[in-house]
Amino acid sequence: MSVLVFAESSGGKFNKTAFEATSFGRTVANALETDLTVLSVYMDDVSPLYTYGADKVLRVNNEALNTSDANVYANIIKQAAEQEGADTVIISLNANGYYLAPLVAVSLDAAYASNAVSLESTSPFVIKRKVFSNKAFANVALNTTNKVIGLAKNAFGVHENPVAGTAVDFEPTFIASKIKRTAVDKTTGKVTIADADIVVSGGRGLKSGENWGMLEELAEILGAATACSKPVADLGWRPHAEHVGQTGKQVASNLYIAIGISGAIQHLAGVNSSKVKVVINTDPEAPFFKAADYGVVGDAFEVVPALVEKLKAFKAQNG
Amino acid sequence: MKILVCISHVPDTTSKINFTENDTQFDKNGVQYVINPMDEYCLTRAMWFKEKQGASVTVVNVGTQETEATLRKALAIGADDAIRVDASATDSFFVAKQLAEVVKNGNYDLVLAGKESIDYNGAMVPGFMAGLLDYSFINACVGLEIAENTATAIREIDGGSETLETNLPLIIGGQKGIVQEADLRIPNMRGIMMARKKPLQVVPAVAAASEVETVKFEKPATKGAVKLVDADNLDELISLLHNEAKVI
Numbered sequence: 001m002s003v004l005v006f007a008e009s010s011g012g013k014f015n016k017t018a019f020e021a022t023s024f025g026r027t028v029a030n031a032l033e034t035d036l037t038v039l040s041v042y043m044d045d046v047s048p049l050y051t052y053g054a055d056k057v058l059r060v061n062n063e064a065l066n067t068s069d070a071n072v073y074a075n076i077i078k079q080a081a082e083q084e085g086a087d088t089v090i091i092s093l094n095a096n097g098y099y100l101a102p103l104v105a106v107s108l109d110a111a112y113a114s115n116a117v118s119l120e121s122t123s124p125f126v127i128k129r130k131v132f133s134n135k136a137f138a139n140v141a142l143n144t145t146n147k148v149i150g151l152a153k154n155a156f157g158v159h160e161n162p163v164a165g166t167a168v169d170f171e172p173t174f175i176a177s178k179i180k181r182t183a184v185d186k187t188t189g190k191v192t193i194a195d196a197d198i199v200v201s202g203g204r205g206l207k208s209g210e211n212w213g214m215l216e217e218l219a220e221i222l223g224a225a226t227a228c229s230k231p232v233a234d235l236g237w238r239p240h241a242e243h244v245g246q247t248g249k250q251v252a253s254n255l256y257i258a259i260g261i262s263g264a265i266q267h268l269a270g271v272n273s274s275k276v277k278v279v280i281n282t283d284p285e286a287p288f289f290k291a292a293d294y295g296v297v298g299d300a301f302e303v304v305p306a307l308v309e310k311l312k313a314f315k316a317q318n319g
Numbered sequence: 320m321k322i323l324v325c326i327s328h329v330p331d332t333t334s335k336i337n338f339t340e341n342d343t344q345f346d347k348n349g350v351q352y353v354i355n356p357m358d359e360y361c362l363t364r365a366m367w368f369k370e371k372q373g374a375s376v377t378v379v380n381v382g383t384q385e386t387e388a389t390l391r392k393a394l395a396i397g398a399d400d401a402i403r404v405d406a407s408a409t410d411s412f413f414v415a416k417q418l419a420e421v422v423k424n425g426n427y428d429l430v431l432a433g434k435e436s437i438d439y440n441g442a443m444v445p446g447f448m449a450g451l452l453d454y455s456f457i458n459a460c461v462g463l464e465i466a467e468n469t470a471t472a473i474r475e476i477d478g479g480s481e482t483l484e485t486n487l488p489l490i491i492g493g494q495k496g497i498v499q500e501a502d503l504r505i506p507n508m509r510g511i512m513m514a515r516k517k518p519l520q521v522v523p524a525v526a527a528a529s530e531v532e533t534v535k536f537e538k539p540a541t542k543g544a545v546k547l548v549d550a551d552n553l554d555e556l557i558s559l560l561h562n563e564a565k566v567i
């Protein structure tokens with residue numbers, strides 16, 4: 001019995017989700033009084049994982065990993081779990097995690113809890129997960145020997161817990177990929193909604209796509225990603241990839257700044273998981289104020305440029 | 320080409336979410352049910368394959384009799400026939416087992432499911448089916464073309480998208496983008512009339528264990544009132560975000 005975490009990396013660096021999954025894995029391993037093993041792909045230096053509590057790291061690097069077929073990854077995770085005698089597997093739910101985790105569950109005959117936010121008890125084994133588009137939680141008991149937990153992004157956070165870890169090379173066999181990748185289209189040099197700690201979002205209150213300059217400026221100072229409400233994308237003011245809500249992207253950032261967005265239930269469904277919400281709106285009755293932590297009743301065309309200036313001064317002082 | 324579209328029957332997006340029986344059951348009182356939005360996008364794409372490439376389109380739901388209205392709506396949009404696996408859809412693995420059985424028996428070339436349903440937000444069923452059937456699987460699909468036996472799909476990845484090629488049979492976890500919102504169809508009178516006469520077959524469930532049991536639902540803690548900051552005093556907002564919320 002042990003706990004296995006899958007740690008993703010990109011461009012030679014661990015993703016933040018790798019540290020979050022490892023932090024959560026440490027907590028689960030402690031609760032089960034067992035060891036934590038982390039499977040790491042592509043990375044030579046895996047020592048950062050020790051900081052978050054990885055007792056042992058399995059290191060694998062192989063050309064076969066360069067595939068978009070989640071089955072290839074599911075299969076090596078299964079081999080790692082079997083080799084290590086791990087009965088609990090933890091996968092962070094970014095795009096690849098969502099793709100991969102159900103396949104791992106089937107291959108290990110494991111029950112799977114997705115969108116998990118915490119471990120509630122070990123016997124019975126109960127996970128708290130998000131349901132109804134972030135409008136509620138469900139505590140679910142996993143009744144199988146093997147278990148897969150899909151951790152919701154930013155739900156647990158990153159927690160240091162340094163241990164003296166060891167790394168060993170892992171040499172699984174690889175199944176053939178059934179899927180061929182013919183092109184990749186990535187927005188480079190811009191913080192994406194999925195990775196951002198801060199998201200600056202605009203609604204129909206901004207009147208036109210041409211008025212987004214001030215939002216982008218605000219986002220740049222904060223190192224934030226930009227987002228928008230659905231009508232804004234439908235009107236073509238912003239690309240659809242930025243649309244947040246029930247039918248768009250899910251935001252789980254530390255800070256969400258909503259500018260000229262009324263706060264319709266379908267929009268809130270996409271931002272409920274953000275820790276702190278700031279609303280800027282001319283209408284004091286806008287429903288978003290009920291869901292917000294901080295609010296400014298005012299005209300975005302005055303408030304946002306003023307905020308940009310104040311933040312510049314603040315950043316100059318606080319670095 | 321034989322297409323199966325998996326339809327999940329979910330509360331309308333504006334529904335108030337409440338629980339009964341000591342917070343162990345979802346309160347269906349006053350709730351309107353709809354086709355899961357991501358499934359509606361998939362169904363619309365299936366209709367395109369039917370009209371442009373002569374595909375047949377079957378819709379399927381695992382559910383009790385009350386879900387038949389949702390299946391009829393899918394037929395009114397244009398599916399040829401419907402299957403209801405008669406069981407209460409309590410556990411995603413159980414549901415996927417039933418659907419995999421339908422796929423095997425019907426020899427479907429393409430299975431379209433939503434990436435995620437908006438009720439229990441499992442994001443599990445398409446992946447489970449793929450695992451159970453060992454078919455090619457592409458999740459978070461935002462574009463799909465089929466030529467002969469080859470599928471070209473666009474998958475959403477963190478920060479962008481990628482174009483993939485694979486062979487049928489194929490399972491897709493689809494979402495908005497696989498068609499545009501403007502292409503979604505509202506059933507017209509003729510469609511609704513025709514749907515009444517289309518076959519809706521009810522099949523018994525196969526035995527499958529339930530792996531996950533919901534012990535209790537909870538609503539998020541009600542949060543404190545919003546702190547309002549004067550528009551002339553944005554330094555205070557910055558100070559609150561820095562010192563109190565510690566997010567900047």
Ligand SMILES: Cc1cc2nc3c(=O)[nH]c(=O)nc-3n(C[C@H](O)[C@H](O)[C@H](O)COP(=O)(O)OP(=O)(O)OC[C@H]3O[C@@H](n4cnc5c(N)ncnc54)[C@H](O)[C@@H]3O)c2cc1C
Pocket residue numbers: 202203204205206228229230231232243244245246247248259260261262263264265266267270280281282283286298299300301332
């Ligand atoms: C099935 C379904 C799914 C949906 N999914 C989504 C979804 O995923 N995401 C989503 O966002 N929506 C979704 N919607 C739409 C949603 O119901 C709302 O229509 C939408 O969120 C409203 O967008 P908005 O707040 O930008 O615009 P509005 O509702 O028009 O609000 C504009 C706001 O700006 C304020 N304002 C105006 N001028 C200024 C100014 N100068 N300065 C500051 N504030 C100003 C106004 O007071 C108002 O509150 C969905 C709807 C349906 C039916």
Ligand SMILES: Nc1ncnc2c1ncn2[C@@H]1O[C@H](COP(=O)(O)O)[C@@H](O)[C@H]1O
Pocket residue numbers: 324325326327328355357358379380381382408411414431432433434435436437439440441442443444445
């Ligand atoms: N009871 C069901 N009957 C048919 N299809 C379903 C059912 N539940 C889920 N699905 C399909 O699986 C997708 C993902 O659902 P889920 O894994 O529950 O989030 C849905 O969008 C549907 O296409």
